[in-house]
Amino acid sequence: MQKAPVQFVAKNMRLDLRLIAEMIPPGVRVLDIGCGDGALMAHLAAEKQVDARGIEIDMQAATEAVSHGLAVIHGDADNDLAFYPDGAFDYVVLSRTLQAVERPREVLRQMLRIGRHAIVSFPNFGHWQMRVKLLLDGRMPDTETWSRPWYETPNIHPCTIRDFFALAEMENYVIERWLAVDERGLKGPWRRSVRLANIFGQQALFQLRRK
Amino acid sequence: MNQVAPFPVVEHQRAVLPEGLMLDCGTVIRPLAVAYRTYGTLNAAKTNAILVTHALTGDQYVAERQPLTGKEGWWDAIIGPGKPVDTGRFFVICTNVLGGCMGSTGPSEEMTDENGIPQGRPWGTDFPSITIRDMVRAQKQLTDHLGIARLLAVIGGSMGGMQVLEWAATYPEAVYAAAPIATATHHSAQNIAFHEVGRAAIHSDPDWKSGRYWEDGRIPAQGLSVARMVAHITYLSEAALTRKFGRKLQGTSALTFLEDVFQVQSYLRHQGSTFVRRFDANSYLTITRAMDYFDLANEHGSVAAAFRNTPTRFFVASFSSDWLFPTSESRALVRALNTAAARVSFVEITTDKGHDAFLLDEPEFHRALGGFLAGAARALDV
Numbered sequence: 001m002q003k004a005p006v007q008f009v010a011k012n013m014r015l016d017l018r019l020i021a022e023m024i025p026p027g028v029r030v031l032d033i034g035c036g037d038g039a040l041m042a043h044l045a046a047e048k049q050v051d052a053r054g055i056e057i058d059m060q061a062a063t064e065a066v067s068h069g070l071a072v073i074h075g076d077a078d079n080d081l082a083f084y085p086d087g088a089f090d091y092v093v094l095s096r097t098l099q100a101v102e103r104p105r106e107v108l109r110q111m112l113r114i115g116r117h118a119i120v121s122f123p124n125f126g127h128w129q130m131r132v133k134l135l136l137d138g139r140m141p142d143t144e145t146w147s148r149p150w151y152e153t154p155n156i157h158p159c160t161i162r163d164f165f166a167l168a169e170m171e172n173y174v175i176e177r178w179l180a181v182d183e184r185g186l187k188g189p190w191r192r193s194v195r196l197a198n199i200f201g202q203q204a205l206f207q208l209r210r211k
Numbered sequence: 212m213n214q215v216a217p218f219p220v221v222e223h224q225r226a227v228l229p230e231g232l233m234l235d236c237g238t239v240i241r242p243l244a245v246a247y248r249t250y251g252t253l254n255a256a257k258t259n260a261i262l263v264t265h266a267l268t269g270d271q272y273v274a275e276r277q278p279l280t281g282k283e284g285w286w287d288a289i290i291g292p293g294k295p296v297d298t299g300r301f302f303v304i305c306t307n308v309l310g311g312c313m314g315s316t317g318p319s320e321e322m323t324d325e326n327g328i329p330q331g332r333p334w335g336t337d338f339p340s341i342t343i344r345d346m347v348r349a350q351k352q353l354t355d356h357l358g359i360a361r362l363l364a365v366i367g368g369s370m371g372g373m374q375v376l377e378w379a380a381t382y383p384e385a386v387y388a389a390a391p392i393a394t395a396t397h398h399s400a401q402n403i404a405f406h407e408v409g410r411a412a413i414h415s416d417p418d419w420k421s422g423r424y425w426e427d428g429r430i431p432a433q434g435l436s437v438a439r440m441v442a443h444i445t446y447l448s449e450a451a452l453t454r455k456f457g458r459k460l461q462g463t464s465a466l467t468f469l470e471d472v473f474q475v476q477s478y479l480r481h482q483g484s485t486f487v488r489r490f491d492a493n494s495y496l497t498i499t500r501a502m503d504y505f506d507l508a509n510e511h512g513s514v515a516a517a518f519r520n521t522p523t524r525f526f527v528a529s530f531s532s533d534w535l536f537p538t539s540e541s542r543a544l545v546r547a548l549n550t551a552a553a554r555v556s557f558v559e560i561t562t563d564k565g566h567d568a569f570l571l572d573e574p575e576f577h578r579a580l581g582g583f584l585a586g587a588a589r590a591l592d593v
Contacts, residue, residue: 051554059559066556066579069586071524073545073557083546 013039016121016181019205020093023119023177024050028090031055031115033077033107034097038065041072053089055080078102081110089115096203098122099155105167112173112210121205124180126160126198144183145202161198168208177207221278223271223307223314224248228352231327232309238339241327245353246307246314247271250290251298253359259593260359261296261584262350263305264367264374267442267498268490270313273305274298279489288572295581300588301363308374309349310341310497316349318493319425335493336422343370343505347377351385361385363593364584368392368569369536370498373505376544379525380507380517388587390526390580393533393569395540396514396547397506402535405445406499409438413492422493435492436483443482448532448565514547524554526583528576530568531561556583 013021017040024030026048032041035054044050054072056062065072073080077094078101092115094107099122101107111118123145133141140150148154159167161180168175180188180201190197197204223246231241248271253260263273263286274290276283290296290303307315314320318338322330354362365378365386372394379389398406413419416434424431444452456475463472511517525548529541538559548555560576562568569576 053554059561063558063560063575063579066526066558067582069582069589071554071556073527073549073555074559075542075545075557080546080549083549085550085552088552 013043016095016203016205017043019179019181019187020095020119020121021047023207024048024091024093026050029053029088031084031089031092033081033092033094033111035065035070035072036061038068038070038072040093040095041065041070042068045070076101077107077110081107081114084110084114086113087116091115091117091119093119095119095121096123099125099158101157104157104159105171108167108171108173108208112208116209117176118173118208119206120164120208121203122159122164123155124161124198124201124204125158126162127202128199131199161201161204162194164204164206165194168206172211173208174211175206176209177205179205181205219279221313225314226353226356228356229327230352232345232349232352234339234345235342236340239325240309240316240339241323241325242316243309243349243352244314244316244320245309245349246311247353248273248275248305250274250303251301253302253357254593257359258361258363258591259300259588260302260304260354260357260362261364261366262354262362262378263290263296263303264346264350264365264371264378265305265308266367266369266371267502268439268486268495269371270311271305271307272313274303277489280485285570288570289577289580295577296366296584297581300593301584304354304357306350306353308346308370308498310338310346310494310501312491312494317491318497319491333425335425336496338493338497340504341497341501343373343377343501344381344510346501347374347381350374350378351382354385361387363591364388364390364587366390366392366580366584367394369394369566370502372536373502376507376517377505379521379523380511383518383521383523386523387591388524388526388584390528390583391544392528392576392580393530393536393541393566394544395536396508396544398503399540402445403503405441405535406503408441410496410499412437412441413496419492422496424492430487431492432484432487435487435490435495436480438495439486439490440479440483443479445535446565446567448534448563450532450563451565451567454563514544515550518548518551518553521551521553524587525556526580527555527557528569528579529559530564530566530573530576531559532563533566533568535566 029051032054041052055075057076062074092111130141180197181203183202225246228243232243273286274284292299307313310317312319318334322334365375367375372391375391413434416431418429419431459474461474508514529538545557
């Protein structure tokens with residue numbers, strides 16, 4: 001089988017996607033939920049011979065990905081995961097999307113039903129800037145990460161890093177890895193303290209499995 | 212309508228396969244004639260063949276002038292050198308479906324008995340009931356005849372898409388990539404209902420003569436034309452009709468109470484009257500019934516079961532204003548393919564052109580289809 005040409009050079013890939021790519025071993029089956037134009041999928045297929053499938057809610061982005069020969073369907077996390085069989089994938093990825101789905105808890109359940117591992121990234125609502133802005137202004141925070149006003153944000157289920165730890169415990173998930181990063185995707189030095197990560201991390205990245 | 216002369220006899224390129232074909236209904240058709248056209252060159256390894264399957268009233272002249280109408284091929288927009296289905300790279304085959312009227316075995320061809328002896332008259336309404344799967348089996352005989360073990364892709368829209376699905380379900384090892392476009396896994400009650408109106412129009416034309424119109428060289432032009440007019444409305448959308456015609460008047464500036472005052476009326480009549488010069492009424496009856504019978508879930512238990520562990524990769528596309536084969540049907544197909552763990556791509560193209568959009572200039576659709584085919588070719592090193 002011919003190696004697929006690299007359509008998106010990894011250095012142009014969002015930094016959080018590069019971190020996710022590093023977490024995925026070669027030759028596995030991956031479902032990328034909210035895959036956009038398929039940058040991560042193309043990278044994984046070309047560099048790690050991964051069998052990558054994708055779901056994208058934005059039609060333009062989905063069409064772009066399909067035009068590059070990627071197995072992407074137009075669909076969304078809330079409505080399309082239920083149709084995949086149990087254990088269809090080794091890794092199911094949901095990057096920067098959990099806060100925008102209708103039923104985050106159900107989406108996580110589905111991810112760990114159809115995949116052995118789930119990789120989830122989300123913006124941390126517990127970041128110190130959010131706390132300060134809400135405390136001092138009394139207005140919904142408006143930052144680089146949370147840049148849309150409350151009445152038109154797609155982020156209907158914001159959560160903090162500590163909230164996510166609590167959900168994982170409640171759902172009996174094993175946190176295999178986690179890290180907090182800043183907006184540019186650089187790993188933060190708060191690995192040992194969840195509380196510090198929850199104050200200084202702009203983005204959180206978790207790898208989970210079922211117990 | 213004035214009586215229309217039967218259309219001229221045209222020699223079609225075809226393969227006559229003496230062993231014949233056992234139909235789903237149990238009848239054996241012998242010999243089996245499959246009319247076809249090819250474009251591009253088959254490579255030495257015979258790995259670059261793409262089969263294109265046509266819709267209800269399409270034919271094998273997919274990328275060249277149609278000999279009866281003189282019009283461009285029906286999928287000229289996407290098939291040709293440098294186009295999404297690149298004939299500089301791929302060997303494209305298109306057949307006239309079994310039951311059709313452009314050279315393949317069908318109601319207007321000479322009837323044969325079970326031993327293949329010609330009966331000196333057309334089949335007419337004695338042509339047996341056929342299914343989409345029968346059409347596909349006939350095409351498989353042709354690709355076997357051409358020595359092609361596996362098709363790089365099978366692509367088609369509408370009834371062509373039904374054939375694509377049937378190919379992938381019946382011969383999974385012989386289809387590397389499948390592109391069912393603007394189609395569904397079964398014909399809906401609404402679609403069957405529209406077909407029934409068309410058939411009733413043909414049946415009620417005195418010139419139909421219970422299907423034996425060939426005896427005195429007449430054709431049921433009025434009935435067939437009405438059938439086409441009804442069907443044509445279902446291929447468009449309200450938005451497209453409004454954009455094209457609105458309430459514009461024809462040859463008059465004020466509304467009168469004469470006939471034919473709206474432009475849309477004369478457009479539809481033109482569609483009907485040109486259709487009868489190229490299509491056989493008994494073929495229309497036979498093929499519409501084959502579409503109505505189509506139900507993959509019924510054949511296999513479920514749609515997912517039809518494709519369980521399929522090696523075929525899929526590209527599903529629908530069009531937002533298509534109400535004949537709406538996006539919901541394509542999405543149900545995609546979900547069943549996901550359940551079957553198939554490798555599937557799916558896009559819904561935003562357009563106001565209705566079901567017909569799959570034949571028209573839709574650059575995003577063309578780019579997505581081209582990318583899918585290029586990806587399949589890359590994976591197979593073609």
